[in-house]
């Protein structure tokens with residue numbers, strides 16, 4: 527895997543324009559399987575997770591192309607409903623194809639999904655809900671075989687507002703006879719985005735963004751050209767990087783409202799956050815005071831996908847900050863690595879208690895997962911001296927050209943390649 531060499535200490539200055547949200551695009555690609563017509567997704571980032579999802583779509587017989595900006599999918603000739611284990615293992619979101627494949631083909635064979643190692647990631651909520659819609663499911667070790675010939679609308683109550691399960695069931699039910707309701711649905715903006723695309727394709731869905739979603743089954747969906755929401759986690763990561771390094775950065779093509787839970791933490795602290803409809807300017811010239819207690823929870827609360835990054839920042843705040851991880855059970859991969867750079871963090875079960883230090887010191891550390899990687903880069907950008915961040919290929923899963931973005935803001939960061947990664951565009955130009 528590749529590594530970054532980072533000389534810390536530079537302030538960040540400049541402007542970054544965001545692209546579409548990875549987690550939204552992954553679900554929207556799955557939705558494209560629901561129609562025989564073209565689906566175009568605008569302004570998508572060149573990310574490994576997206577490339578892998580498109581490979582799965584192509585393996586089904588569909589045609590997916592990426593021109594460096596937009597994704598074009600035509601699933602007219604898709605027919606293979608048996609998704610390979612090798613591909614399924616590449617990302618968690620492979621499982622979110624199950625709903626649309628069942629809606630269109632009434633059958634599917636899938637494997638349990640892969641993804642970052644941040645704790646047990648069961649799929650019981652997805653499967654219980656599909657059973658409730660009449661899908662017959664056989665589980666054999668990590669293989670799941672589904673028959674949806676008798677699928678029809680039904681009332682589903684989730685025991686937890688799972689994002690992936692909400693997306694999966696919305697897509698499974700979109701063409702099912704009758705009405706489906708999902709209670710305790712996830713309220714994440716990515717669920718809203720999926721509703722918007724599906725409705726543009728002819729679906730009848732309402733309620734996304736609230737905990738009750740209703741889906742009136744329709745006969746057929748058609749193509750659409752759609753611009754997904756900007757990436758709120760990429761926006762939050764940049765905001766946190768500026769707070770850790772100092773400087774002034776403007777983020778454009780973003781939705782500030784989607785990261786309000788982050789702004790709430792920064793109230794009355796030593797930084798300034800200005801925002802408009804689709805723009806944020808963050809200014810900071812020194813150390814922050816300890817942040818209020820942080821709990822990760824489903825939207826609109828603080829996102830688990832920003833927890834490692836805010837932990838890296840908290841370790842630099844004056845005083846003690848407490849962060850409780852309530853979404854994933856094992857999401858403290860970054861703590862041991864941050865400690866190598868001087869962080870003082872004590873983890874007690876789900877809570878990290880973090881005592882602020884003046885600055886990080888350069889060290890060799892290793893990204894253990896995507897957001898852990900982002901947190902380590904933030905720490906290294908602040909650190910006195912040189913840091914090596916190993917295994918940064920994880921970062922390619924969720925940040926497009928992370929090193930180039932940061933270089934553009936004045937960071938001293940170099941990528942050392944173990945082997946050259948093929949860009950998403952090159953893979954699909956073939």
Ligand code: UD1
Nearest residue numbers: 549619646647648649650651652688689690691831853854
């Ligand atoms: C999505 C995001 C991920 C984010 C997460 C929470 C994508 C591709 N990924 O993941 O980046 O961190 O939402 O915001 O969009 N759970 C169960 N049973 C299930 C499903 C989930 O117990 O059947 C549990 C999980 O173990 C976890 C919690 O529910 O503890 C949240 O998971 P979920 O909302 O499903 O996350 P994902 O959709 O996988």
